[in-house]
Amino acid sequence: MELTLWTYEGPPHVGAMRIASSMEGVHYVLHAPQGDTYADLLFTMIERRNRRPPVTYTTFQARDLGGDTAELVKRTIKAAVERFQPEALLVGESCTAELIQDQPGSLAHGMDLGGVPVVSLELPAYSKKENWGAAESFYQLVRGLLKDQMPPPGFAKPSPQRWRQEGRRPRVNLLGPSLLGFRCRDDVLEISKLLASHGIDVSVVAPLGARPADLMRLPDADANVCLYAEVAGTVCSWLERSFGMATVKTVPIGIGATRDFLKEIFELLGLEIAAASEDESRLPWYSRSVDSTYLTGKRVFIFADATHALAAARIASQELGFEVVGLGTYSREQAREVRAAAKELGLEALISDDYLAVEKAMAEAAPELVLGTQMERHSAKRLGVPCAVISSPLHVQDVPARYSPQMGWEGANVIFDSWVHPLMMGLEEHLIGMFRHDFEFVDGHRSHLGDGAPERSQPGISSEGAASEPSPDPGAQAPAAEAAPWSGESTWSADGEAELAKIPFFVRGKVKRNTETFAREREVALISAETLYDAKAHFSR
């Protein structure tokens, strides 16, 4: 038993819903109790979908449990097939149905459904989560549809360069984009454009927008591009094993990664490596321009799904000159890669799905920018740190109307803007603070953080109350003792506090902590302005 307040991922059947809803012509019959239909709103509200997810629920109730729930499953399957006439049918169960063991998949296989391909999904709800469920469902669906095409054991692997002999342009599949994934809609467009500009066609994009018939022509491509390993990793390795299809694994988010991606794909397909021009994206110049010098060494805390966390770490450290002070993911399936990336940055990766642990790590790292999910956006808001959302789980505002990919050259432009703007706002905050004594200044004016931007005495401690529930500050300051002897605690003198107040709020916490550490080490009981400057000099080395 595990206590969860907010969760990064839903149950695995929601992952299956993401696959079904991303595709055309697929229907999902879900054996689930009343209430589980809540998941529809993820698609109709967060993704603003204009149609209901293609999911039919059995919605059983207590009174059904006394009767024949298996019969209810069969009735529901029959009605759904008649009504929606799907080209492929997924059949599965949610957590509660798993306990009553009606085996809806087997029931469906035993029914005459007019030849509709039926894929039974067994997604253990008590040990797995949403992304795993999406990957498994996508894999089961692809496997179910392609099993008759599988070459015999010991077959010769098709060459990814066979397009030359066949006298056509090379073509690849883009695998992994799905609904409720981060900016998938625009990434597909951006990567398709990028590949087209190098003479590479996109054969199938899946699951987003694909039909079952499209999945059946996956082996026609020369290679698979695994854009989001969370969803397509399992399928790609199966296609590699069973059909000998090569997988392009570099995720083209950021300048360096997009170049590596092109290099990998060119080598694989046997294409002439074009001299990649830097002018493709504005990010490199924007990052070099003098205006960006203030970005140098900005402390950034990253927590996301593995794909976006890894990409963010590389861009932040190499392409924007930030200092990564925290890196982590909730994707346990890809924990190894994230650990390796963190190690390279001299960090220990945080692998957790407890948002409070993430918030604690965030506070301890004292970042100036947070790159995270909607959960981290809330934590960062409470800590008064600017934040950009870089990954699912998402909110309706993370599905923008405008074109805003993360991948490819345009993706790098989007990333520059969306990560740097919150920091610029931070700088503006500082300027506002500097000019706050000018008579024109309206008291209390703040730009984006609102007056609530807290100045925490100890960033490690967050008050648990919410805006609507103020709670007394547990860390209320004790009155400063005059030249008290060393008692193991340092207190701030009035002039020390006045000096501290002059420091911009976004570094104040760090300065305060450093000064206190300095004072403690030297057993200085009363911290004066001089102590603060002594500490500043000490730590500047």
Add this chain to the structure above:
Amino acid sequence: MAAPPTSADLALPEVLKESGQREVFCGLTSIVWLHRRMPDAFFLVVGSRTCAHLIQSAAGVMIFAEPRFGTAILGERDLAGLADANDELDRLVRELLERRPEIRTLFLVGSCPSEVIKLDLQRAAERLSAQLAGQVRVLNYSGSGIETTFTQGEDHALMAMLPLMPSSDEDQLLIVGTLADAVEDRFRLLFERMGVPRVRSLPPRRSTELPPVGAGTRLLLAQPFLSGTARALVHRGARLLESPYPFGVEGSRLWMEAAAAAFGLAPAAVAAVLDPLVTRGRRALEPHRRELEGRRLFLLPDSQMEIPLARFLARECGMELVEVGTPYLDRQLMAAEMALLPAGTRLSEGQDVERQLERVRAERPDLVVCGLGLANPLEAEGIATKWSIELVFSPIHGCDQAGELAELFARPLHRRQRLSFV
């Protein structure tokens, strides 16, 4: 309004009973407003990741730093050997209360999985209550989808509190059902002005300050979804006042009058308090009435508030009712409401969402009241919608809110008139 075919028996209008896919939340959802009503209570769902995800998704955004609700997620280990599920729960509760020492009442909330594996939360609550005596009271109820829909969760939560209510035959008016604090204050003031001796509320604002109940209790339901609680309170001696629910000017007036009559207050004194409110409320309604009059309304089953709202929108806003869906029909609690519905109103109980949507498409109503899963798809088909979930989170009770309540329904129509892309 066009005269619909009259039903032979007005007391029992025809009810279309349906079963099939239900597009409703389960009772766990009511935690979203219950935990705000009682800031010293914590709601611990014993369930699955689905339960946690449901509450998070229904709440819409993660508002609170650390919410006063959470889910003890059952894992494979818990399912394999039930013996240690109780130990696990004890451990979790201990950890939770260490973090949240301000909690005075802990609700263990049963879910579909905990019901199916027959985890005895009642015994767990008794055991934990004994362990934590003097510090925290531990109660339990089921918010599972197999037993409750959406708002029924509140009914079950209140029933769990009922045994802790002291007995007293003191004369009092007991308002039952969560109201927004401001609305509740307003009602108290009005009842005070009329001369009602004592007004108390269930649920209370502090979970430990439960009102008493007994022979002197006149029970006035503020919400139409509290069947079990009402019956249990009647069993404890309370007298259930029959009245429509306090939505709109008419409903609110009848509701307050029912309370006044139960205390034998002078009608003139009551009218002196209510008449100005009614006049002002009608004035506030007027602009919205102009927008809503003659428009055709279809309510899908969701919050159990559909029948009272349909009554308000038909009688005070002039809307024409195409179909009024309700998750379940409690004829006793709805008697006063159904008597006021236009003759021949089509009522449906339960749901087969596909068939109901077919009727929506065939009827092409001007406005559909529905849940979040259906709203955008219907809008995309050119049908205006009003999300029903807003109705349980907004202060909509009372004469003073009648204008705002009507506006909630007028807004989607009004918006459509404003938008133009030519």
